[in-house]
Amino acid sequence: MPAKVRIDSSFAQVKISMTSNDSALPKASGAPNAQDVVFLIFMVFVVIAVIWLGRFNFKEGLQLEDTKRNGEAWVAWLTETGTKRMEAGYEPSACAGGVKPEKQAEGAQAESKAAGTWGACLAHIQSASELKGLINPFLDKPLHMVEKCDKSDLSTRGAISLSNLVSTPLGSAVPMVLSPLKEGDAIDGKLQIRVTVCDKGGYPIKIGELEF
Amino acid sequence: MDNTHQTPASSGKTLRTQFIANLDVAELLDQKKKAEISRDLPLRKWLYSWLLDPNIPGNKQKQFDKWLGILIVANLFTLVFEQVPAIFEPNKQFFHYFDVFSVIVFSIEYAFRFYLAPEDEEFKKKRNARLGFVTSPFAIIDLLAIAPFYLQALLPVDLRVLRFLRLLRILKLFRIIIPAYREFMRLNEGRTFRQRMYALVFPSKYSGGLHELFDIFIAGWVLLSVVSVIMESVDSIDYVLNLQFVVLDSIAVAIFTLEYVMRFYCCVEDPKYQGAFAGRYNQAKQPYTIIDFLAILPFYLEVFLHHLFDLRFLRIFRLARLLKLTRNSEATTVLFRVIAREWPIMSAASFIMVLLLILTASLGYLLEHDAQPEKFENIPQSIYWAVITLASVGYGDISPVTPWGRVVTSVLALLGIGIFAIPAALLASAFSDELIKQREGLKADLFKILKDGKIEEKEIQFIRDEAKRLHLSVAEINALIDQVIKDKEIEDNLKALPIHIIAQRPAHAIEYFKTCISEIRQIEMHMTAGDFEKTAQELDRLTESELQLWRQIQGKA
Numbered sequence: 001m002p003a004k005v006r007i008d009s010s011f012a013q014v015k016i017s018m019t020s021n022d023s024a025l026p027k028a029s030g031a032p033n034a035q036d037v038v039f040l041i042f043m044v045f046v047v048i049a050v051i052w053l054g055r056f057n058f059k060e061g062l063q064l065e066d067t068k069r070n071g072e073a074w075v076a077w078l079t080e081t082g083t084k085r086m087e088a089g090y091e092p093s094a095c096a097g098g099v100k101p102e103k104q105a106e107g108a109q110a111e112s113k114a115a116g117t118w119g120a121c122l123a124h125i126q127s128a129s130e131l132k133g134l135i136n137p138f139l140d141k142p143l144h145m146v147e148k149c150d151k152s153d154l155s156t157r158g159a160i161s162l163s164n165l166v167s168t169p170l171g172s173a174v175p176m177v178l179s180p181l182k183e184g185d186a187i188d189g190k191l192q193i194r195v196t197v198c199d200k201g202g203y204p205i206k207i208g209e210l211e212f
Numbered sequence: 213m214d215n216t217h218q219t220p221a222s223s224g225k226t227l228r229t230q231f232i233a234n235l236d237v238a239e240l241l242d243q244k245k246k247a248e249i250s251r252d253l254p255l256r257k258w259l260y261s262w263l264l265d266p267n268i269p270g271n272k273q274k275q276f277d278k279w280l281g282i283l284i285v286a287n288l289f290t291l292v293f294e295q296v297p298a299i300f301e302p303n304k305q306f307f308h309y310f311d312v313f314s315v316i317v318f319s320i321e322y323a324f325r326f327y328l329a330p331e332d333e334e335f336k337k338k339r340n341a342r343l344g345f346v347t348s349p350f351a352i353i354d355l356l357a358i359a360p361f362y363l364q365a366l367l368p369v370d371l372r373v374l375r376f377l378r379l380l381r382i383l384k385l386f387r388i389i390i391p392a393y394r395e396f397m398r399l400n401e402g403r404t405f406r407q408r409m410y411a412l413v414f415p416s417k418y419s420g421g422l423h424e425l426f427d428i429f430i431a432g433w434v435l436l437s438v439v440s441v442i443m444e445s446v447d448s449i450d451y452v453l454n455l456q457f458v459v460l461d462s463i464a465v466a467i468f469t470l471e472y473v474m475r476f477y478c479c480v481e482d483p484k485y486q487g488a489f490a491g492r493y494n495q496a497k498q499p500y501t502i503i504d505f506l507a508i509l510p511f512y513l514e515v516f517l518h519h520l521f522d523l524r525f526l527r528i529f530r531l532a533r534l535l536k537l538t539r540n541s542e543a544t545t546v547l548f549r550v551i552a553r554e555w556p557i558m559s560a561a562s563f564i565m566v567l568l569l570i571l572t573a574s575l576g577y578l579l580e581h582d583a584q585p586e587k588f589e590n591i592p593q594s595i596y597w598a599v600i601t602l603a604s605v606g607y608g609d610i611s612p613v614t615p616w617g618r619v620v621t622s623v624l625a626l627l628g629i630g631i632f633a634i635p636a637a638l639l640a641s642a643f644s645d646e647l648i649k650q651r652e653g654l655k656a657d658l659f660k661i662l663k664d665g666k667i668e669e670k671e672i673q674f675i676r677d678e679a680k681r682l683h684l685s686v687a688e689i690n691a692l693i694d695q696v697i698k699d700k701e702i703e704d705n706l707k708a709l710p711i712h713i714i715a716q717r718p719a720h721a722i723e724y725f726k727t728c729i730s731e732i733r734q735i736e737m738h739m740t741a742g743d744f745e746k747t748a749q750e751l752d753r754l755t756e757s758e759l760q761l762w763r764q765i766q767g768k769a
Contacts, residue, residue, distance in 0.1 A: 030397075032405040039477050046469055053515045054462030061458040068451070201524055205451065 066137035071197040071207035082212040095121035101186045119183030147180040149198035156198045165192035247271040260331035287381045298452040315361040322354045357381040392421035410481035437464040441530045465511040472504045507533040542681045554642045561634045572624045573598040579617040602628035645767040656734045658696045
């Protein structure tokens with residue numbers, strides 16, 4: 001019978017454990033018995049299960065990386081376009097600067113694809129630019145734009161969101177306010193844009209800010 | 213080697229002077245182990261004895277292995293970071309210099325081992341010791357660790373192949389693992405598979421160095437995992453390393469899950485947890501096992517339920533993994549024990565605190581609501597104000613404006629100092645009592661050890677373990693031994709005297725009283741907790757006042 005040992009054992013008890021008759025026990029080979037084999041199989045199963053679950057996380061991690069690459073592609077394209085679009089005769093004209101959008105009659109529905117608006121430029125980007133083939137890795141569909149990432153709406157995951165950074169008047173508590181870039185917004189002048197992508201939970205990840 | 217320290221067991225005074233003169237406590241506690249290596253040895257033998265001989269205690273072999281181990285692990289990290297362009301590209305130079313430094317160190321190590329091979333027991337018997345070394349598995353691993361570096365200077369080698377070959381450096385750790393494994397197998401000869409597993413994951417006399425390596429491995433992963441959780445919260449770092457964090461977390465969870473399952477399976481080897489179901493159920497209820505479970509739970513919950521709920525908040529609970537480190541800390545165990553023991557008193561103090569809080573919050577609401585309806589809108593809001601005031605934090609966002617409100621706040625602030633101090637004072641005093649009790653216990657054990665006039669190897673080990681457990685320095689152990697010898701002298705002298713003679717001198721009476729108290733305390737320590745009081749109460753063996761006195765002596769009243 002094994003000697004009784006307490007964690008806070010005094011020396012007397014330590015002595016008991018040291019003099020316990022271990023040698024009287026039958027010698028074991030140390031090889032696993034049937035019970036141990038069952039346990040080892042269970043351990044292997046646990047390892048496989050964790051690897052399998054880890055694979056899911058890894059896959060989602062890769063999808064997030066692809067989403068970030070999409071955002072970076074947008075940042076690169078908008079930055080490059082932003083440096084040239086104010087030049088005279090810039091092509092594509094849909095994204096050219098200095099074009100005043102047509103004034104809409106009061107109360108009429110704003111023409112979102114009218115020249116000089118973000119809608120026209122977006123239509124060009126999604127149909128003719130190198131960004132047109134980008135895929136939303138979470139939904140496996142063409143990349144779509146959302147006004148903002150929403151954790152309660154999982155259809156926003158993997159999407160891209162562009163916001164317009166607008167300076168506030170002098171003396172305001174915050175120097176800039178963010179407003180979603182809408183299709184009807186004029187792009188005749190320079191814009192400060194923030195590019196954000198939505199992660200797997202619909203949380204925003206800031207990719208970058210640029211001058212367009 | 214003589215494994216006993218002889219001390220004369222005769223009279224107290226002789227015992228004391230001889231004992232202190234003969235016994236080197238620093239050596240006893242393994243803190244002053246200096247290798248005895250003659251300077252007259254030939255250079256090769258001398259170098260081998262200092263650097264590589266594992267059989268000379270106190271030489272530099274352990275430090276040598278330890279620093280090499282750290283360098284190997286650092287190499288593994290750099291190899292991982294090299295895969296991340298955002299880290300590698302701006303720090304290319306640093307990575308290169310670190311690689312050069314590592315290769316220099318490993319090459320010097322290889323050269324040393326090659327030169328000193330004829331002194332090594334393993335190779336000296338061979339016809340050509342150095343050839344024997346070069347063809348040994350460890351030497352081949354050592355060579356593989358440095359060869360790619362030299363290879364790339366001579367041949368155009370693909371960078372990916374080079375990196376893979378550099379990964380082989382991790383195999384160098386086998387130089388540390390294999391001796392520990394051999395020692396473990398020797399200690400566990402003739403024991404079952406489950407007993408061996410128990411010795412690996414729980415500390416026991418069969419554990420040896422392999423258990424220490426196991427603990428270091430787990431602690432390393434705990435730290436790595438906690439650092440990654442903290443770094444994940446930094447957006448700029450998470451942006452670059454998100455995928456690496458995902459992989460790291462999965463590996464950490466796999467390791468912690470296996471550890472948890474192993475502990476669960478083999479815990480029945482502990483006499484406290486016998487019984488396939490009952491034992492494991494009892495083990496599952498232990499705080500450390502609960503901590504182990506909480507360390508892995510967030511991962512599984514998030515994987516299985518993330519489609520249903522937003523469980524991102526659970527990630528922060530991965531920081532609970534840090535609590536896993538408390539398993540190896542005796543001080544934390546003592547603290548938990550003290551909290552458990554003092555729980556009734558602490559809960560009483562907490563109850564008074566809550567009572568005071570609700571009363572004052574209600575008073576605050578009553579007195580201030582009319583003057584500041586937006587700040588003291590209701591009693592729950594007033595409770596916030598009361599807590600901030602009682603805890604002496606005083607943010608100032610809510611403050612009284614009416615004269616009576618200010619009076620109540622003043623009283624509350626003064627009371628707060630006392631009320632919040634009570635649990636802290638209780639804990640501090642209970643902690644101190646526990647330490648005193650444990651030191652008293654050690655004193656009693658030292659007393660027994662010294663009684664026969666010699667200290668055996670297992671007694672040295674016991675003193676060493678206790679000194680480590682109670683965080684005692686050499687000076688403190690010396691003071692305890694001194695105290696024990698002094699007590700022994702007094703006891704020997706006083707026991708020889710009748711009570712009425714002792715009573716004639718107050719100093720003797722006090723010493724006699726202290727001896728009696730110490731002996732009563734020792735009774736409690738040698739008994740199962742609570743047995744004394746239970747028996748005394750069940751059979752009315754002690755009066756209430758006698759029981760109260762017992763409790764006071766044990767520091768419970």
